[in-house]
Amino acid sequence: MSKSKVTVVGAGNVGGTTAQRLAERNYADVVLVDIIEGLPQGKALDILESGPVLGFDSNVVGTNGYEETAGSDVVVITSGSPRKPGMSRDDLLKTNQNIVRSVTEEVVKHSPDTILVVVANPLDAMCHVAMETSGFPRERVVGMAGILDTARYRTFIAQELKTSVRDVFALVLGGHGDTMVPLPSMATVGGVSITELLPQDRVEAIVERTRKGGGEIVSLLQSGSAFYAPSAAAAEMVDSILLDQKRILPCAAYLQGEYGINDLFVGVPVKLGASGVEEIVELDLEESELDDLKNSAGAVRELVEVLHA
């Protein structure tokens, strides 16, 4: 049986690390694409040469074109600029809109049946660009953010309670920005709600730190943004799709009435399997949480309106 094929577009920090994680899993061949000459080729060869030591035999190829990407089962889109000094959020939106649009056009030409996993920011808006450009049904366009935001939330809860992260279950919904919605009502440690385990001010502090989790890393690194946890999250989504695991994971999905939200990509729990987004899970949220989710959706809608302006 031949291996599945995954393309990762953007060979920067997130793309390079995602390609590495996927190659090491050994169930898919990986194609790494970037516009910078030599960068994807060099990283791909370097990853490939780790195979004899680590014991994987996935093929890893780097390229500046799309011929090699033909017939990909999943394409992860990480190509996009991070914000630079003096750039407004809208400037970044337009820059990355152009990048994600041109990349999606090329990807779809060579892999018309693929599933797109969008990573470039601003995440929810870039999902719109990918869906509109590809013309794909909503099942085949999904955004990575919720797993990362939830991983941060789980990390902070575990640190606070001095427990293993493995026993912390939690969820962050909403757009991938300051309005994201870490849900205290859904966060449990060994089955016990964090609202029972922690005083309210500690829960609030953890929620706030989660919302600003990306910024915390940016200010530590000084140049560039997080990529170890983001690439782990992207790889988990690819696992669930290509291995048809049917995991329920928080991802940006195109809502059509779920949670009272229409025609918008927002982070919600979805079932990810071989067909992509196989189900959108509607949780019974507390009223204030639903209000927060709708508020977050409003922030996404504002950005999408700028895209279409």
Ligand SMILES: NC(=O)c1ccc[n+]([C@@H]2O[C@H](COP(=O)([O-])OP(=O)(O)OC[C@H]3O[C@@H](n4cnc5c(N)ncnc54)[C@H](O)[C@@H]3O)[C@@H](O)[C@H]2O)c1
């Ligand atoms: N969704 C999330 O949770 C999340 C998390 C982390 C990063 N991000 C976003 O992911 C993106 C990548 O982050 P990074 O840290 O890897 O950035 P990076 O600057 O290290 O890498 C981006 C790469 O994209 C490439 N690129 C630009 N235009 C391209 C094009 N048209 N075709 C192919 N490649 C192109 C660049 O040459 C660069 O190598 C950013 O937009 C970042 O904000 C999202």
